[in-house]
Amino acid sequence: MDIRQLRTFVTVARFGSVTKAAEALHVTQPAVSGQLRSLEEELDVRLLSRTTASVTLTQSGEALLGRAERAIEAFGEFVHAARGFRGQIEGRLRIGFVMLDPAALRVGPLLAEMVVRHPGLKIDLQVGRTSWLHDALRSAEIDAALLVCKKRPEGTAMKVLDEMTFRLVVPASWHDLPEAGRATLDLLAGKPWIRMAPRSGHQEVLDEILRAAAFKPVETVEADHEQTMRALVAAGVGVGVMREALAMQARDAGEAVFFGDCTATTQVAFVYAEGRGSDPAIQATLAALDAVWSRIA
Structure with missing residues (x-):
């Protein structure tokens, strides 16, 4: 039994005529009669009474007509849902992110977009x-x-999403430094500095800030987590570099002070291995990133 047989049965029942049903289904009358005969033989139930003038439902046919209609409707819903998954991406995607506030990287909105667009991923x-x-x-x-x-x-492709500004900050407890307007980097030559993790965004922006300095910082504890950086600066461990929004929070909380106008910008970027640009999962993520970051902008 297949859905065509049920559809033929329901159509004949509605029209009360094999001829009209054949016209509605765009098939021949023998094809309609053959579908009905196959359905009744498979079910071993007489569904219709046929005369030369009309076709009427038997008692069994009347009892089963509603169920047949619901079965056809359910089949249609199944097909519609299945077609909705055409082009859907399945499998597993592993995404890493640096130890910054996930909100600053839009991790939540990105995953919300991906879950809606690609539930099979x-x-x-x-x-x-x-x-x-x-x-x-x-x-x-x-x-x-x-x-x-x-x-x-090296070995990656990169999609730049936005720019991010970092600030040089010192512990608020260091009262021996001059006012911000008179602050020069040379005043920090003998001070302890929080060591930046190699290859990190913090290291890159610090290198830019120190480009004009004539000294090598006295480095202490290494940090690659921005909340750890904030805690270390607040505790007076040393000079640090913070994302501007976080630096403002630390300043407003009385934990840190901006050191002059020492800032540097870097980029928020989505990075993936070269040669993966045609990967459906990577393409899906790139599209979701476009949607998320365009809304933010």
Whole structure:
């Protein structure tokens, strides 16, 4: 039994005529009669009484007509739902992101967009140090990453999403420094600095800030997590570099002070292995990123 037989049965019942049913179904009368005969033989139930003038439902046919109509409706819903999954991406996608506030990287909106667009795609999120993310991309341990970086890591393609500003900050407890307007980097030559993780966005922006300095910082504790950086600066451990929004929060909380106008900009970027640009999962993520970051803008 197939759906065509049920559709033929319902159509004949509605019109009360094989001829009219054949016209409605765009088939021949013998084809309609053959579908009905096959259905009744398979069910071993007489559904219709035929005369030369008309076709009427038997008692069994009347009882089964409603069920046949619902079966056809359910089949249509099934086909519609199945077609809705045409082009849907399935599988697993592993995305890493740096240890910044996920809200600053729009991780939540991105995943919300992806879940709606591609429910069959399973996404793993992994947060890690920038250096680990670089290595994980090269070893295919992750498929892509949200990074804060100025340059494209070797062996990757990069989609720039936005710019991000960082500020040089000092502990608020350091009262021996001059006012911001008279602050020069040389005044920090003998002060302890929080060491930036290699290959991190923090290191890149610090290198830019220090480009004009004539000294090498006295480095102490290494940090690659922005909340750790904030805690270290607040505790008086040393000079640090913070994302501007976070630096403002630290300043307003009395934890840190901006050191002059020492700022540097970098980029928020989606990075993936070269040669993966045609991967459906990567393409889907790129499209979702476009939607998310265009709404933010």
